[in-house]
Amino acid sequence: MTEAIAYELAKKQQEISVAEFFERNKHILGFGNPTRALMTSVKEGVDNALDACEESGILPDIYVEIRNHAEEEECTIIVEDNGPGIVKQQLPHVFARLLYGSRFHSIRQTRGQQGIGISAVVLYGQLTTGKHAKIISKIQQDLPAVVVELAIDTVKNRGEIISQDIEHWEKPSGTRIEVSILADCKRGKRFVYDYLKSTSIVNPHARITFKEMDGTQHVFECTSDQLPKMAVEVKPHPYGVELGTMLKLAKNTNSRKLSSFLKNEFSSMGDRTTNAVCDEAQLDRNMDPGKMNRDQFMALNKAFKKIKIMSPSTECLSPIGETLIKRSLKSETQEISPEFIITATRPASVYSGNPFQVEVGIVYGGSLPKDKPVTILRFANRVPLLYQQGDCQSTIALGSIDWRRYGFDQPNGKGIPSGPAIFLVHVASTQIPFTSESKEAIADIPEIESEVVLAFRECARKVQFHINKKVKRVKTREKFELITKILPEIAKKSAHMLGRPEPPLDKVITSIMDVVWIEDLVEYEKVSGKSVEQKKLFDDSVQQQAGRWITKSTIMIVNYKPKPQKFSLYALIPQDAVVGTVSPKPVKITPQYIKWNVDGLASAKKMDISFELAGLSKGDFDVNDLYVEHINPAYVIGADKWEGD
């Protein structure tokens, strides 16, 4: 009897194709409801387009269109790029076969990884509308474009070419996909717009055109003709690499010596580290990795944890960068003129052998609501994350900080704080650990959590510092205005009474003030250009204007101390800025700062310093970061202690 059962059950056991699986679980891929389905479909298309262009060194020019049909719920999504195109034989695999791609096995930062996304869109379209996806691909100027209609055989998880043809296509090369899906365009298009906007901001080298159902067309112009630093493929980093992964590497390595195995198959392993690891693991560095047993690898794995290994090289990563983060935050704050924007970038770190890097930014003040929870903008590998904020580790991490200490509201010091701020967090990694294939939230990886916390703490401290500085300056100014008003009066009166000339007051004032007063001002001057083109550009958001502005910074130093002052002044300059005219002549200019020596500024005397920056757009750089050296910073208003490079 029991036997019968086991055999009975055995008969039912069968393989499930990955396509069947995702067809059944389409919500896992982000197709849970018609609004998200629209958003997800566009996202997958655009991510692919950007990746394709970038890895071929082409500046992306992407066209997105949403058409809807008589059947109100059905719509067609079109995503077209100017990438290298895809060879005909690969089309059914790339677009109609899940878990098939080029980026899974390479360790470097890309948007797509799994080879699921775009095929999932085709699958969802087929499931909900029964229509086939249409792909156009052109791989070479002087060849015609290939046009195929694709279906997915879900049982086999294979693409079927339903029809194929060739046609003339203007552009030198590119790919175009048309998929009909069941979606809620009315409610969904807003999300699509937001997603494309955010995307264009953190991908300034991309030009994105979005055409809505009613024909309205939005153009997000590219604001940089530089492709982001190409992320290079690297070896896994030893930190947190799993034993199983090591066994695999050992199985496939050509190295016949443990030492060379370690140096060839892992990153950041120089001779010194390699030897240290071998010694720690008590393994002969000349032994054959192919002959090592599980326990020996276990020892090696333990040694990795004990020995200090250099952080991974960041060449496999492509962070957004300070300037773009600020720009992105600016565009969110629009007319709200915030008090300041602060950013922090962590050094690269590692989880399970995957390098990653965290960047965060905070906009503070202005007309941002004080009683609402802060807005959180999340990005992963330059892709905006728009859903599942609640369970995203980045959110959970920042919620674990007690923000009350930094002047925010936060019930029992946990969760998302309230205050006039917008938080931005970007995680760049060769392998973003998403909670699901819909790629909307980052999983709870302890290493990532702690990096996010550290980054936000750094920002929070700066926020606090800015607030304090403001307060200090205001106080001193009141004091200053007071005595510069009252003292002369007294002097005048008493002089008059005594019928003697007014005494010089500088000494008195300075001895009361007893500070070095530094004030700075940042202005923007437009570089006049082809005004027609300009006109067009100005219709679009701030980020469109980069490179068309000169940022002019003037610094005024007044010595309100009784004695002459001698010190050095440092002005930090943002990434990507090009330094123009500087006066007076500085003693040093580095990519990070400009340094002046103020030698012997007499009491009550004033000194003006100015410099110009190019390559920034209006507002990228709105407050000077000033530091002083060789003077007691307690006597300086408007600059801080220089901690050295």
Place this chain on the structure above:
Amino acid sequence: MTEAIAYELAKKQQEISVAEFFERNKHILGFGNPTRALMTSVKEGVDNALDACEESGILPDIYVEIRNHAEEEECTIIVEDNGPGIVKQQLPHVFARLLYGSRFHSIRQTRGQQGIGISAVVLYGQLTTGKHAKIISKIQQDLPAVVVELAIDTVKNRGEIISQDIEHWEKPSGTRIEVSILADCKRGKRFVYDYLKSTSIVNPHARITFKEMDGTQHVFECTSDQLPKMAVEVKPHPYGVELGTMLKLAKNTNSRKLSSFLKNEFSSMGDRTTNAVCDEAQLDRNMDPGKMNRDQFMALNKAFKKIKIMSPSTECLSPIGETLIKRSLKSETQEISPEFIITATRPASVYSGNPFQVEVGIVYGGSLPKDKPVTILRFANRVPLLYQQGDCQSTIALGSIDWRRYGFDQPNGKGIPSGPAIFLVHVASTQIPFTSESKEAIADIPEIESEVVLAFRECARKVQFHINKKVKRVKTREKFELITKILPEIAKKSAHMLGRPEPPLDKVITSIMDVVWIEDLVEYEKVSGKSVEQKKLFDDSVQQQAGRWITKSTIMIVNYKPKPQKFSLYALIPQDAVVGTVSPKPVKITPQYIKWNVDGLASAKKMDISFELAGLSKGDFDVNDLYVEHINPAYVIGADKWEGD
């Protein structure tokens, strides 16, 4: 040049095995960190064990053990059941091959669905410890058990038998799995305990033994020898079924007529409905479904939405049920004696053709904290969900209700309310739409969301009603106590002054009170049994004692109205309760209620009613639900208007 690129990229394109995919994305499966890894591994093992036993009609007796090793981070997990066992040939597939199983293609409620879970545990173990999984399976009393060691070839996604043997095993049949994984036992075991406890509560037919690393052993005895109603396999329901699914069904059907196709391939399709659908879609019911085109199916699909189709039969679902929900909530409240527990069960509904049903419960009052957010207990197909509460649609749904109307605290009427309550929600479905393969949160499916909202609204109203009733009763009692104290005094005094006997006061009192007063009391009487065994049982939590108690309910009716009263009284009885002695003789007993006719209860007279219930455990039934008929309920304290069966 461009050509080169496309071909270059083509070379890199390759298939990714599902095992490789999940190996890389182990966090998606719930192995994101060492604490969760432990929990997930046990969960997958136990879910499988329960499913296997239940579908073979065996009462589950499950043994779970966690051993940890010298290498502090590594531990071995053992899950053993008394199920039917698994035939040898299937072992490598079932335990070491992802997306392989027996339940994916059958539409009925089971815990496992995808054939990923247990293989994922084996995969994770291999990845983190490099050790093989050990499986013991016995399929028949008089056969020896098979013992195999399994590894997963991730590139092929196939199981490899590393070693095999046979051995003697006491039990008639069963399966045992031993996997060594990297996990945090110290922090993880607490979750494992909680998970097993909750599991045993909603699976009272299962006996679960849990042995910790230090040898401590917890036994969760089964409290019912009844297997839950076996969920029957059904056809998809027409509501929300995708076009693609219909095309598939049409391709594989044997029906040669549209009408028979509809009746054979879908549930809830009778002749009438079938014809209505065909007419609505303007399709000839005799046409061959194999010859229908996309637009015709589209029309059919639209018709499904327009025609009223019977809700799906619940035979494919196995809800937890009122009593178990109460019991589960009781066990959470432990010594906290809550004021009342309320439950609501929705009729079965459908999303994308999948039947589902929502049950909720609320514990209120007692010493539950008033200022903390309510605790939320989530279950899906009788499996407790312990992670990702934030993005679980059930949480989001209940957060969308304005709980302030029901006496809870809730900032701007959104999110999880605060108050002295515990909320429980269970979603039962043939296909739970989890947000990811780790099966911890339910995705945002609109149909499910609205059902959860409706269920909680129903509960909320009952909560409100209970609170009002309490208030009303208290008020009346004060009034009553007042007049029964003062009136006699007055009477006595005046009688004394006039030197006459005290007048009877009933008439006066009743005319002032003018209500029918109903009070009830529930007591529990233990059925004395083999005291030794009892002793052992009492060490464990409340649910251990079911069936060993008689619930005695006594109802007192006093007519404080000037005239005799004639009406009917209904007392609701909980599911699974067996009615014992009832006095006085009722006029009707149904599975839902007991009905008495109170005819002509004289003014100021009292009447006692009592009944006994068996088959409940202590506290399952603590408050009577009383209703009255043929009397104006406004004049009744302690019972409500009978709305009819």
